[in-house]
Amino acid sequence: MSALLADVPLSRSVEDYLKAIYHLSSQGGFASTSDIAAMLLVAPPSVSGMIRRLSDSGLIEHVPYRGVQLTNQGRRAALRMIRRHRVLELYLTERLQYDWDGVHDEAERLEHAVSEELIDRMAQALGNPRYDPHGAPIPTAAGEIEETVLVPLSDAELGIAYELRQVDTEDPARLRYLAEQGLIPGKGVTVTGRQPFNGPVTFSLVPGGERVIGRELAQLLLCKRADG
Amino acid sequence: MSALLADVPLSRSVEDYLKAIYHLSSQGGFASTSDIAAMLLVAPPSVSGMIRRLSDSGLIEHVPYRGVQLTNQGRRAALRMIRRHRVLELYLTERLQYDWDGVHDEAERLEHAVSEELIDRMAQALGNPRYDPHGAPIPTAAGEIEETVLVPLSDAELGIAYELRQVDTEDPARLRYLAEQGLIPGKGVTVTGRQPFNGPVTFSLVPGGERVIGRELAQLLLCKRADG
DNA sequence: ACTTTGACTTAGTCTAGACTAACTTATGCC
DNA sequence: GGCATAAGTTAGTCTAGACTAAGTCAAAGT
Numbered sequence A, B: 001m002s003a004l005l006a007d008v009p010l011s012r013s014v015e016d017y018l019k020a021i022y023h024l025s026s027q028g029g030f031a032s033t034s035d036i037a038a039m040l041l042v043a044p045p046s047v048s049g050m051i052r053r054l055s056d057s058g059l060i061e062h063v064p065y066r067g068v069q070l071t072n073q074g075r076r077a078a079l080r081m082i083r084r085h086r087v088l089e090l091y092l093t094e095r096l097q098y099d100w101d102g103v104h105d106e107a108e109r110l111e112h113a114v115s116e117e118l119i120d121r122m123a124q125a126l127g128n129p130r131y132d133p134h135g136a137p138i139p140t141a142a143g144e145i146e147e148t149v150l151v152p153l154s155d156a157e158l159g160i161a162y163e164l165r166q167v168d169t170e171d172p173a174r175l176r177y178l179a180e181q182g183l184i185p186g187k188g189v190t191v192t193g194r195q196p197f198n199g200p201v202t203f204s205l206v207p208g209g210e211r212v213i214g215r216e217l218a219q220l221l222l223c224k225r226a227d228g
Numbered sequence C: 001a002c003t004t005t006g007a008c009t010t011a012g013t014c015t016a017g018a019c020t021a022a023c024t025t026a027t028g029c030c
Numbered sequence D: 001g002g003c004a005t006a007a008g009t010t011a012g013t014c015t016a017g018a019c020t021a022a023g024t025c026a027a028a029g030t
Helices: A012-025 A033-040 A044-056 A072-095 A103-110 A116-125 A172-180 B012-025 B033-040 B044-056 B072-095 B103-110 B116-125 B172-180
Strands: A060-063 A067-070 A161-167 A188-194 A201-206 A210-213 A221-225 B060-063 B067-070 B161-167 B188-194 B201-206 B210-213 B221-225
Touching: A012 A033, A012 A044, A012 A067, A012 A072, A033 A044, A044 A060, A044 A067, A067 A072, A072 A103, A072 A116, B012 B033, B012 B044, B012 B067, B012 B072, B033 B044, B044 B060, B044 B067, B067 B072, B072 B103, B072 B116
Parallel strands: none
Antiparallel strands: A060 A067, A161 A188, A161 A221, A188 A201, A201 A210, B060 B067, B161 B188, B161 B221, B188 B201, B201 B210
């Protein structure tokens, strides 16, 4: 009913809000006003104002005092932005020698300016890759995204072989540290112990040896059982 | 006196105005309100408003009812944008298979979003080139631009060997046509005749044979004497 | 059931940058 | 030299998207 008009060009801000809402509502059902405000570094009333506009244009559903969810139209737009962002990140690292901890900001600005055509050309130049430098799946041009259930290293079963698939942060300092520790997508990991009270996690790396890492970082390391 | 503050980030619109003013005032001394309006497709009062703001921030000098000129600060900012645009155009054609008639719009949007670092990396990947795909000189990172006196093919001396150096349009249809005629930077040309009343120009292409072209297009083909 | 508290929304303001309508300046023609 | 015309400017309005201040809703504790 709401999607009477085809793809109207979206403003930079609208694109940012849709992306934020996508990320926030990917686990729980609703994205709250204050979470969106915190993610975008704006004041809550600014979010309320934007919610009205997005809701009026049929990109989100709003349940007052509860939160928002993307409509199909909104989800399509959000996935388009995520595809842009991830293709850009990979292109910059693969072709222009960016480090995986430095690409985020550049991609964040470029994603609003690139054409669909340029993204597709970049993707093609890279062989239509499925994952970005952090291991996050790249949505296809058609708007499909791979959904794999991954478990944080902090929750992995003891003694079981896992593969590190995705590093779930964009923070340069954390990314730099993790790369120094050899913790990049594709590595094999087996948790050998967990200290109580949110203490560190010990694990062995393949290739590589025994390591210890804080719980907070361990939660960012998304893994998959090596056999499954 | 006016450049008390160092490089404040400029808005997208400001960047567009500075670029337009640079181009318009490169030949004559002043850029007029209506010429700027025509180039940016905005109404003259919008230009008057922006002139006030640019003038207040020390980027231009305004002589009421006569026009504007860039200050040194403004010229630096304009050349930075032109460098971005031209590096992007070259990168897109060299590395992502864009045609020289299709790069302009993409570069026009990207130039506002890229960082200095990305431009420098692209330039480096291309071997710090001096000319864009249309033969226009690329300003250096330090803000210097090559100034060569070129003569339009329409004004070239009869029987003298010239080199086509630059094609001075961004219009895709014209660029496509010129490329089909073999008229790309680097080609040798000798004018053999000129019809009166803005009639066509006949010339020989090296390599290539005898050709005829309308006066309007001939004015876009900037050449240099082959010996000079 | 009342109150407290934190989250959310409404109301009103600000800025950049566009617009139209109306006025002013400069120029060129007779 | 006076007037028509084109170009430029001023004045006032609009929209997106931010803000602060103030009010409202809902959930939790007494």
